[in-house]
Amino acid sequence: MEFFERFAIPHPSPMIYASMVAIALVSIGILVGITYFKKWGYLWHEWFTTVDHKKIGIMYLISALVMLFRGGADAILMRAQLSGPDMKLLDGQHYNEIFTTHGVVMIMFMAMPFIFAFMNLVIPLQIGARDVAFPRLNALSFWLFFAGAMLFNISFVIGGSPDAGWTSYFPLAGNDFSTSVGTNYYMLALQISGIGSLMTGINMMTTILKMRAPGMTLMKMPMFTWSTLIANVIIVFAFPVLTVALLMGTTDRLFGTHFFTTTNGGMDMLWANFFWVWGHPEVYILILPAFGLYSEIISTFSSRNLYGYKSMVGSMVLISLLSFLVWTHHFFTMGQGALTNSIFSITTMAIAVPTGVKIFNWLFTLWKGKIRFTVPMLYSIGFIPLFTIGGVTGVMLAMSAADYQYHNTMFLVAHFHNTIIPGVVFAMLAGLTYYWPKFFGFMLNEKIGKSTFWLLTVGFVLAFFPMYITGLDGQARRMYTYSEATGFGPLNMLSFVGAALMAIGFATIVYNVYYSYKNSPRNIGSDPWDARSLEWATHTPVPEYNFARVPQVFSSEAFWDAKKKGHQLFKGELKDIHMPNNSGVPFIMGIIFFIAGFSFIFAIWIPAVIALIGIFVCMALRSFELDHGRHIHVKEIKEIEAQYEEVQGNEARSHTTTRV
């Protein structure tokens, strides 16, 4: 029995028991369902072993949406607990676990897979390629992310969740003050998914640098491709820091080393530095692809080319460089002295300049345009003023002397949500609506989409703007309760109302998918938005090989110019297409990594060692494997293409007669 005691929850509550039962029932339901409908083969052949960037993108997308609701449930619990003084919904320990998992889930397991989803779905299409550079590595990236995410998410039913904040500062996260296995989960789950992210970084960089269609020079790449390239360069430079820091933290916790302890020569401040040397670039890893998506969407729905292409690229390069020079602003209050703070204060404020340039370029793209208020466009338009507010409060925080008053308060919480929600989350929802028809063959309902947008925007303003005020009134972040005398009550209640509106807003997204699946017409053609870049030049839904003929590119808006100026994108004869074979190894490695992670978390050494050996065996097997992929022959391509043309012909005819 003693062996099993370690898996018990250290601080159980009825809510956790209820979730345990729910998780067990849902898992059993899914397994029984798949078996009953005989879908195991389908799942294995079409999804678990796939190396197709589109399918991997869809798996990232689904995971991100699921995690959005997981992190959102944490958020609404927190706002409910703080909605009035001395609330008793959560106790201190439970609240600490919830804000920790909220942060980790939202950044690592919601925002990251969301941007990876769009990179996977869009980048090969946008550069006219047939897949990413290393398709099997791409599948491995996904399964490592997924293993990490699942590992992190079982923490609250097996062994207890981490409770030291998503920043996990030592010595609080060390063995002396975090005695449960929670922080082990943090270290191992982030490590596994972080390795996946690093691989994606290498993969996407290589894809964009080596696999662009003929004619697409660097300065003719669409803006989303540019933003993805830069974000992945940042990944490759920043994530190794996280990897090393997590490794050091893991050895501190499991093997008694003293990297971050306060005795025997350890240094707790070192963790904070490492964490933010990764952590600050991380926020630009999230925001730059979001900027890219906004650029595509604003340009499409203004029916205009993106204003100031060169300065857009230049500003992103500058942002990526500056992102590595500002980490200290996360702890101006650590006592580095006036000189250090002054330097980092200036570098931080400097980021406002390239960011401001981007805001103005988007405004000038709208200028003289023909603005269509579609759902993706609404998110993009809402983004501009809301993100500007988030940005200028960032400049305020960058004034280090004043930051002594903002630091660790709700003002800071308001600021970073004010950049991440309109900046990243709105971009992801805009991208979701914008690219949905390309991959699923029908549009999401515009009317429901618009109510989602309004619920989220009003909810966002109500939830987060009051925090600026309570922060200046002395409400520290991460407090699970406050007394009535503080006077924080009414504004926190307003925040809760806003959070509830946002929750309803997110629920309408699910309803929209269901409603549109039932009711939306399927005859939408391949270019429903009158868009401008290459991904819209191929069929909808996209065939396995993306493009039957590799496109010839003449400008950064290749598809628009093809439509307007009559450039011919697809020239020449059909040729056999070389495609990679599916492989089960990435999925299996994901499982082995999961087992390794779990064993390390609970310090069960025998399976840990076996799993580690298993990982190296998989890698060795791969290097001896003779797999040259397969070819899709011209005859087969012709058949597939003919099918698409037939469908399109039918659609064109039915379009005039019937409307579903």
Next chain:
Amino acid sequence: MKFKSGLLISLMALVTILAGCEPLLVLDPKGPQAERQASDIMLSIGIMAVIVIVVLVILAVILFKYRASKQPDDYEPPHIEGNIWVEVICIGIPVLIVAYLSFVSVQSNYIVESAPTGYENEEPLVIYASSSDWKWHFSYPEQGIETVNYLYIPTDRPLEFKLYSHGPITSFWIPQLGGQKYAMADMVTTLHLGADVPGEYMGRNANFSGKGFAENIFNVTAMSQKEFDEWVEEVHERAEPLTEDVFNKLLEPGHLGQMTFTGTHLEFSPAPEHNHGSDTDDLESNHDDHTSHDTQTDSTNVETDHSGH
């Protein structure tokens, strides 16, 4: 357009709520450092509000003027690459704003990191503020007094807080007297504060430090030097001395009320002033004398023993 009005209404609602309340702590400064910070905050809010309004107005005008429903069907938006002068203005104005704010920021850094202005000639009062889970210990080495969870300070005299922690990183913060600074286990940080006005102020740990963090607060009372001296005398007459055993009991995780002692814990458990930032010294002393390392380990063990009571 609905978006604009929605945003404006909610902003106005916020301002109304704001106006109906007591002044916000941070914007109601009672000391020179906090005043400087509050004026920086108000200055930046002003400049930033102008930027936000300008962006909002430009956006509103453009959306209104160039919406598709207002334009003829055959309107083809022009292809515009960008204009060097427009770009120069778009870069130039933010550069000027940032340069100005940087200037203010650097100046403020040096001001808040030095003794408060207005009473430079006074001798600073040195107070060691150390945190343990989840309390604050205030040691007045000159006065030979130690308090728990409350702080008496004289007005119109520079205060020099020496901060460190007996556990996780905490952050010492009295919003109305000035911004916060971290207290850490392996080094001592210095925070300069000053109080102009007698009164009671809220102080707290602002940095998350575990289960009891929310209640990790303390009261600050500012009074004239004369009253302060009287209080010191009174403490020496009435309070019990702080012994090592008593202090180690105080360090155990939990919450305590306000307590007063004569003597400080610094005498038997000194602040880690030379522990960190001088690793080389440690190494050298290890070379010179191997026992020093052992002593250190011993003292750690002793501490763990006590916390296990």
